[in-house]
Amino acid sequence: MLNHYKIGEIANYYHVSAQTIRDYEAKGLIQSQRNPDTSYRYFGYQQTNQMSDIMQLREYQFSLKQISQLVTQSDIQDTICLYDKQAVKIQKTIEHLQANLLKLDQASTTLKHVKQNFNYVQFTVSPALYFDELKNYGQDDMFEPNHKYQSQRLNQLEGLAAFPVGFIFQIDISNYLLTPTWGLLANKKLPQFDNSSRLLPPKLCMHAFLVAGREGTLKSAYDQLIDKLTKKLNLVIIDQPFGRIILRCHENGEWKRYFELWCPVSEDCYNEYEKNTSIVV
Known part of the structure; x- marks a missing residue:
């Protein structure tokens, strides 16, 4: 099929496995086109846009359930609401990691002091x-x-x-x-x-x-x-x-x-x- 990509090509481009794309399709996040003669999956312009949206939402650490809602149901107001909630969640994660980073730094400083003295x-x-x-x-x-x-x-x-x-x-x-x-x-x-x-x-x-x-x-x-x-x-x-x-x-x-x-x-x-x-x- 001209101007279409095989599942392996899409997987390599987005640095995911072919099975991941099959899972996305099974969950309704993306819909491939099938070659009627071979049943092979092919992905065109629309599907690559869908994959780009999915990968961006994964970067935002949304769950697959949330991604499904965002790409299949949410209007602009729903999307804003989910984005704001996710931002709060990520901020809490950042604060937790910063606290752990401080503890690690303090622990390392303590051990260096022990070794030196x-x-x-x-x-x-x-x-x-x-x-x-x-x-x-x-x-x-x-x-x-x-x-x-x-x-x-x-x-x-x-x-x-x-x-x-x-x-x-x-x-x-x-x-x-x-x-x-x-x-x-x-x-x-x-x-x-x-x-x-x-x-x-x-x-x-x-x-x-x-x-x-x-x-x-x-x-x-x-x-x-x-x-x-x-x-x-x-x-x-x-x-x-x-x-x-x-x-x-x-x-x-x-x-x-x-x-x-x-x-x-x-x-x-x-x-x-x-x-x-x-x-x-």
């Missing part, structure tokens, strides 16, 4: 944080149905997965460091947090980074760090150390976790070292 400790004031305990976190049976409290907390905290998992080391009456309590750590109190949320006010701290395997190996990594530091510094820890998981990654054939750590120290200890920003671990 991993072998150093600093004495600084910790930020104000809120801690919400997650019972049985890090245990193999944490998702078992019999842990009703945990199931309730996970349901309540749905949507907060982006918040860092934090920890607080418990200390017994003899000042012996026990295994950590795990939970969510946030810089503001969230509505999903219940009344048991604990405020961690700003404190004079020794700040460091750790790397360990599973959460259960954190205490061992902490002990090794403190052992090194107490041989070099007059380190006086006066309260429960706390921190958060910065990153989970694959390193040297094993899964590793990078932790950020704050250890509350005495005022004399802080004053002695806070101006020294290059204390090597």
Whole structure:
């Protein structure tokens, strides 16, 4: 057929598959002409205009259902209404992506800071944080149905997965460091947090980074760090150390976790070292 194109030619021109064009035709978005002798589909001037309209509407991220309405039913006022609604939807998508872009940039900046300062400790004031305990976190049976409290907390905290998992080391009456309590750590109190949320006010701290395997190996990594530091510094820890998981990654054939750590120290200890920003671990 002269001045007509085969389905493969149209597909190549619009960078879609031939099956996509067949689907458009099945949904009534476009109507090909058929060769009566071969039943092959052919597309002329009218069909190429229809395809151009469809592809433009796809660029606007309309659904096929909406495109069907626009190309088969909508008058100018209906089209304006659908365009305005889609513009609002796209604007919300843009805002969501911009927020994610900002978070990615902040996360990348944090990781670069961790990499650059991993072998150093600093004495600084910790930020104000809120801690919400997650019972049985890090245990193999944490998702078992019999842990009703945990199931309730996970349901309540749905949507907060982006918040860092934090920890607080418990200390017994003899000042012996026990295994950590795990939970969510946030810089503001969230509505999903219940009344048991604990405020961690700003404190004079020794700040460091750790790397360990599973959460259960954190205490061992902490002990090794403190052992090194107490041989070099007059380190006086006066309260429960706390921190958060910065990153989970694959390193040297094993899964590793990078932790950020704050250890509350005495005022004399802080004053002695806070101006020294290059204390090597």
